[in-house]
Amino acid sequence: MIKKIDHIAIAVHSIEEALQTYEGALGLELTDVKEVPERGVKAAFLPVGASEIELVEPITADSSIAKFLEKRGEGLHHVCFEVEDIEAALQDLAAKEVQLIDTQPRQGAHGRVAFIHPKSTHGVLMELIEKH
Amino acid sequence: MIKKIDHIAIAVHSIEEALQTYEGALGLELTDVKEVPERGVKAAFLPVGASEIELVEPITADSSIAKFLEKRGEGLHHVCFEVEDIEAALQDLAAKEVQLIDTQPRQGAHGRVAFIHPKSTHGVLMELIEKH
Numbered sequence: 001m002i003k004k005i006d007h008i009a010i011a012v013h014s015i016e017e018a019l020q021t022y023e024g025a026l027g028l029e030l031t032d033v034k035e036v037p038e039r040g041v042k043a044a045f046l047p048v049g050a051s052e053i054e055l056v057e058p059i060t061a062d063s064s065i066a067k068f069l070e071k072r073g074e075g076l077h078h079v080c081f082e083v084e085d086i087e088a089a090l091q092d093l094a095a096k097e098v099q100l101i102d103t104q105p106r107q108g109a110h111g112r113v114a115f116i117h118p119k120s121t122h123g124v125l126m127e128l129i130e131k132h
Numbered sequence: 133m134i135k136k137i138d139h140i141a142i143a144v145h146s147i148e149e150a151l152q153t154y155e156g157a158l159g160l161e162l163t164d165v166k167e168v169p170e171r172g173v174k175a176a177f178l179p180v181g182a183s184e185i186e187l188v189e190p191i192t193a194d195s196s197i198a199k200f201l202e203k204r205g206e207g208l209h210h211v212c213f214e215v216e217d218i219e220a221a222l223q224d225l226a227a228k229e230v231q232l233i234d235t236q237p238r239q240g241a242h243g244r245v246a247f248i249h250p251k252s253t254h255g256v257l258m259e260l261i262e263k264h
Contacts, residue, residue, distance in 0.1 A: 001159040004181025005137060008211055010256055018254045025228040025252075026213075027133040048213065049136025050182050055254075075255030076208040079140055081158075081180065096157045120157075122150045123207030124142055 001089050002081045006110075006129050007045070007052040011068050011077040015044045015057045018074075022046055028053060034109055041065050043109070054080075078115075078125035086112050086130035105130065133221050134213045138242075138261050139177070139184040143200050143209040147176045147189045150206075154178055160185060166241055173197050175241070186212075210247075210257035218244050218262035237262065 012018040022028050028046040035042045040063025044055040058066035083089045086105045094100060102114035111131040118125045144150040154160050160178040167174045172195025176187040190198035215221040218237045226232060234246035243263040250257045
């Protein structure tokens with residue numbers, strides 16, 4: 001069902017500051033920055049191998065990223081796995097009683113996505129993506 | 133400097149229980165389980181694409197994983213990047229004033245490894261590995 005790690009998302013207060021580490025010190029290359037107003041975030045993408053690091057900065061105070069930062073501080077936020085068929089994956093997970101945040105996929109920036117609740121994954125917020 | 137994500141480590145109370153989700157529900161394949169007494173952990177490896185998920189369970193109460201679980205609960209623990217030359221990477225990071233937990237690589241289960249302090253990476257505990 002899972003093909004690969006699509007990306008790892010890191011919650012940061014400021015993408016600009018975080019890039020000093022992720023570009024400047026670690027030598028990753030920034031390929032894209034986009035705002036996702038419906039999630040209240042700005043996201044920066046840095047490829048690494050066949051995956052990406054996604055730095056996520058809140059642009060609204062009530063976004064889930066803003067709340068995460070307030071509660072836990074900066075750090076690893078979620079992991080996203082690429083799947084072949086997102087409807088089939090969600091049906092399969094629901095049948096296995098995995099708690100889904102999104103029972104239906106929704107359109108994301110790079111494909112159709114759905115989140116799985118960390119209660120069902122031993123504390124890991126997971127995203128699934130079916131690429132365009 | 134960084135070739136790819138080698139693995140993502142997830143702190144869990146029980147590998148056996150977590151495998152019900154990671155093998156049973158998500159369909160990943162368990163390829164290896166080993167004890168690492170010097171770190172006070174047992175680790176289970178499940179490949180995904182060119183990377184792996186590492187489930188990490190404490191086997192001693194004073195291990196850093198046991199303390200992490202006590203403080204933060206189960207969830208994403210660290211990310212490990214594969215590098216070509218770990219000495220060169222550590223020298224380069226130190227020159228850029230990145231705070232290292234290990235200034236010299238030490239022998240791990242799958243290669244020579246060193247950890248970078250989350251204070252220098254916006255909250256992300258990072259491991260570097262140079263594979264055998």
